[in-house]
Amino acid sequence: xxxxxxxxxxxxxxxxxxxxxxxxxxxxxxxxxxxxxxxxxxxxxxxxxxxxxxxxxxxxxxxxxxxxxxxxxxxxxxxxxxxxxxxxxxxxxxxxxxxxxxxxxxxxxxxxxxxxxxxxxxxxxxxxxxxxxxxxxxxxxxxxxxxxxxxxxxxxxxxxxxxxxxxxxxxxxxxxxxxxxxxxxxxxxxxxxxxxxxxxxxxxxxxxxxxxxxxxxxxxxxxxxxxxxxxxxxxxxxxxxxxxxxxxxxxxxxxxxxxxxxxxxxxxxxxxxxxxxxxxxxxxxxxxxxxxxxxxxxxxxxxxxxxxxxxxxxxxxxxxxxxxxxxxxx
Numbered sequence: 001x002x003x004x005x006x007x008x009x010x011x012x013x014x015x016x017x018x019x020x021x022x023x024x025x026x027x028x029x030x031x032x033x034x035x036x037x038x039x040x041x042x043x044x045x046x047x048x049x050x051x052x053x054x055x056x057x058x059x060x061x062x063x064x065x066x067x068x069x070x071x072x073x074x075x076x077x078x079x080x081x082x083x084x085x086x087x088x089x090x091x092x093x094x095x096x097x098x099x100x101x102x103x104x105x106x107x108x109x110x111x112x113x114x115x116x117x118x119x120x121x122x123x124x125x126x127x128x129x130x131x132x133x134x135x136x137x138x139x140x141x142x143x144x145x146x147x148x149x150x151x152x153x154x155x156x157x158x159x160x161x162x163x164x165x166x167x168x169x170x171x172x173x174x175x176x177x178x179x180x181x182x183x184x185x186x187x188x189x190x191x192x193x194x195x196x197x198x199x200x201x202x203x204x205x206x207x208x209x210x211x212x213x214x215x216x217x218x219x220x221x222x223x224x225x226x227x228x229x230x231x232x233x234x235x236x237x238x239x240x241x242x243x244x245x246x247x248x249x250x251x252x253x254x255x256x257x258x259x260x261x262x263x264x265x266x267x268x269x270x271x272x273x274x275x276x277x278x279x280x281x282x283x284x285x286x287x288x289x290x291x292x293x294x295x296x297x298x299x300x301x302x303x304x305x306x307x308x309x310x311x312x313x314x315x316x317x318x319x320x321x322x323x324x325x326x327x328x329x330x
Contacts (some may be wrong), residue, residue: 037088039106041169044082044130048072050235051080057095059089066093076101082130084108084169107166112180114162114284115213117247121160130170137312139173149181153203158210158279159184187285195292197230209291210279211269214243217308224312228302230294237300239269247280253321 040058042051048071052064061067070093071077079101086292087096088108110128112121118140122133124229139145140156149157161184167176200208208229216222229239242256248265261268267276283291301319302310305326313319 035227037086040085040087042082042100043120048077048080059127060087060091061093061096063093067097070094070097092274105168108169109164109166111164112162116162117281118157118160121183125176129167131173136173139177148176156181157280158282160282161187162282163286188288190286191292197292204275205291207275208277209242209283209287210281211241212290213283213287215241216287219286221310222286223293223295224299225302226290227297228296228299231298231300236273240268244269244276244280
């Protein structure tokens with residue numbers, strides 16, 4: 001009985017090997033004109049058969065059975081790695097097993113827009129990569145990790161530089177944060193070297209840049225908006241910046257109401273003069289540059305026109321006229 005079992009096993013192995021050899025060397029590749037590659041996401045926790053069916057359904061392989069058999073024969077069942085792969089659609093089952101077992105993943109391009117908070121950045125990365133948003137947010141407030149990055153403070157809010165990055169699907173959250181912070185430090189250092197403003201610290205400039213980012217739609221207006229805030233700070237007048245109210249509310253409101261302006265928070269720049277305690281978002285280069293180099297104007301007010309631009313005023317009377325003009329044209 002024992003010899004019958006061994007013989008059957010050998011016969012099965014030889015059959016699989018012969019099928020594999022035929023498939024690799026004699027079976028014509030399945031070619032699809034115009035679609036040479038496809039991207040496949042292999043999620044965590046899938047069985048070998050589930051992975052094989054996913055690859056079959058994506059048009060990468062023909063036979064889930066062959067994929068599973070090759071994985072078993074090569075002892076690679078437990079080596080198959082979750083991730084995002086870019087695979088040719090005419091690839092053999094054997095080559096596919098080798099690629100997925102080695103974890104040869106495609107790079108994922110992720111664009112982080114200007115003006116995102118840590119929470120919003122975490123959500124975006126969670127959609128694109130194998131990143132747990134909760135862990136990402138927690139790391140950005142982890143004092144020990146922040147010290148590892150060579151920084152002081154209670155949060156990395158504002159220091160995750162908005163840019164386009166290339167990550168592997170399974171890049172660890174710590175490495176992502178480290179790269180984004182390093183990019184911020186490099187850009188900020190470049191802009192700091194060419195600053196006109198000398199009465200604010202780097203941390204204060206970052207906070208101001210984040211508010212400018214929240215207000216400015218057009219980069220060409222950023223220096224004008226910066227000038228308004230600098231002028232107000234010098235005169236010890238409240239900044240009255242709506243983005244700081246949005247930050248308090250946690251979710252974007254299409255319109256700031258009078259009741260929102262009464263919320264007692266150090267981030268309420270309608271109630272309190274000076275800058276809030278920390279940045280409200282991650283500013284881009286244009287906003288950092290504007291915070292360091294405000295326009296040479298004496299504006300104290302601005303109102304959004306509704307088309308991305310603003311009307312700037314020197315006096316409250318001019319500002320009220322501008323607001324009436326905007327309402328009349330809406």
